[in-house]
Amino acid sequence: MPKCHCHHCQQPIEYPDELAGKETACPHCGATTLLEGESVPRIRIPKPQPRGPVERESSGDSEVARTAQKVRENIEQVIVGKSNEITLTLTAYLAQGHILLEDVPGVAKTMLARSLAQSIGGSFKRIQCTPDLLPNDITGTSIFNPKTTEFEFRHGPLFAQIVLADEINRATPRAQSALLEAMAEHKVTADGVNHELTAPFLLIATQNPIDHQGTFPLPEAQLDRFLIRLSLGYPDTDQEVVLLNRLRSRHPIENLNPVVEAAEIQQAQAAICEVRVDDKIAQYVVHLIQASRQHHDLSLGGSPRASLALVRCAQAYAAIHGYDYVMPDDIKRLAPFVLGHRLILRPESRLRKKKVQEVLEELFRSISVPTLDSGTSR
Numbered sequence: 001m002p003k004c005h006c007h008h009c010q011q012p013i014e015y016p017d018e019l020a021g022k023e024t025a026c027p028h029c030g031a032t033t034l035l036e037g038e039s040v041p042r043i044r045i046p047k048p049q050p051r052g053p054v055e056r057e058s059s060g061d062s063e064v065a066r067t068a069q070k071v072r073e074n075i076e077q078v079i080v081g082k083s084n085e086i087t088l089t090l091t092a093y094l095a096q097g098h099i100l101l102e103d104v105p106g107v108a109k110t111m112l113a114r115s116l117a118q119s120i121g122g123s124f125k126r127i128q129c130t131p132d133l134l135p136n137d138i139t140g141t142s143i144f145n146p147k148t149t150e151f152e153f154r155h156g157p158l159f160a161q162i163v164l165a166d167e168i169n170r171a172t173p174r175a176q177s178a179l180l181e182a183m184a185e186h187k188v189t190a191d192g193v194n195h196e197l198t199a200p201f202l203l204i205a206t207q208n209p210i211d212h213q214g215t216f217p218l219p220e221a222q223l224d225r226f227l228i229r230l231s232l233g234y235p236d237t238d239q240e241v242v243l244l245n246r247l248r249s250r251h252p253i254e255n256l257n258p259v260v261e262a263a264e265i266q267q268a269q270a271a272i273c274e275v276r277v278d279d280k281i282a283q284y285v286v287h288l289i290q291a292s293r294q295h296h297d298l299s300l301g302g303s304p305r306a307s308l309a310l311v312r313c314a315q316a317y318a319a320i321h322g323y324d325y326v327m328p329d330d331i332k333r334l335a336p337f338v339l340g341h342r343l344i345l346r347p348e349s350r351l352r353k354k355k356v357q358e359v360l361e362e363l364f365r366s367i368s369v370p371t372l373d374s375g376t377s378r
Helices: 063-075 083-094 109-119 135-139 173-177 180-185 237-246 262-272 279-294 304-320 328-339 347-351 356-366
Strands: 003-005 012-014 023-025 032-034 099-102 124-128 140-145 150-155 162-166 187-190 193-196 202-207 228-230 298-300
Touching (some): 063 109, 063 262, 063 304, 083 109, 083 228, 083 262, 083 304, 109 124, 150 193, 180 187, 228 328, 279 304, 279 328, 328 356
Parallel strands (some): 099 228, 124 162
Antiparallel strands (some): 003 012, 187 193
């Protein structure tokens, strides 16, 4: 039978001749993919162990990979069946970006943030966003001390290593903007004084995609500040049974202990910069972003920040899996999460039920995949 590879997870799919050229659900990841022959040969770079899909465990042959593996296994004691999403969370964290979790209530968004904070022994604060939330409620405020007859700055919940902004789209634009400086520069300015945030700083914002009443949608410029957008989704039947058994007596997060220190995370973040990005990979990313700016279904394509975000995530993703170079497959796997919230569809395309994922697939088919030689591997 003919064989092709899934455009999402890159796993091989065998199919009968009568299904050629049609779309079907991938048996590995469940995403809709087009069954077509391989028009471009897949890249093969000599390596002791072959590169694997998102779900495959790290090869563990680097300090970054070992650190990520310990954190991922620790979080999986709390979050069941979401190894891919945990890996993507660590990818954004090590790339020093921020995460937008867009999903329905009750799928462990808060637990993911809490378990990550406990795994690194870091401080955790949660901000419940409401329409009456003020910027000072997030950043902190100056309070008069009668003993010293001076104003003293009291830190707000933003001064933590991992901050969860729950239902961020329920806060007013004024309150939402209080997060922008912290996200971009890791500091807060109050009364003309700069206050540095505790490193390593990560903001995880959540929003409910179903309930739009009484919300303030994030503008495109603010969405662009988030490195990646994730959706945890519901667990399958077996995973939900495991979840119920784990929670029968007490929540596993109560017994979760740190497995790494915050200093190790900072060292891993610094090591990400050493992951090699070949010139052909850089051109591949630029061609992809430029093609998005000219696509007929998009009113807004990717910005230079999107190019930087995609490369940075690919570096972190490669390092987490124990590699010191980026491959085109890394770009393909991460593009839906890095570009999905940055590409804006035209109104007429939305009326035709066009999806950003479909546009991304068209963009990847329109540009050629670079062929890397064996010298790319260190």
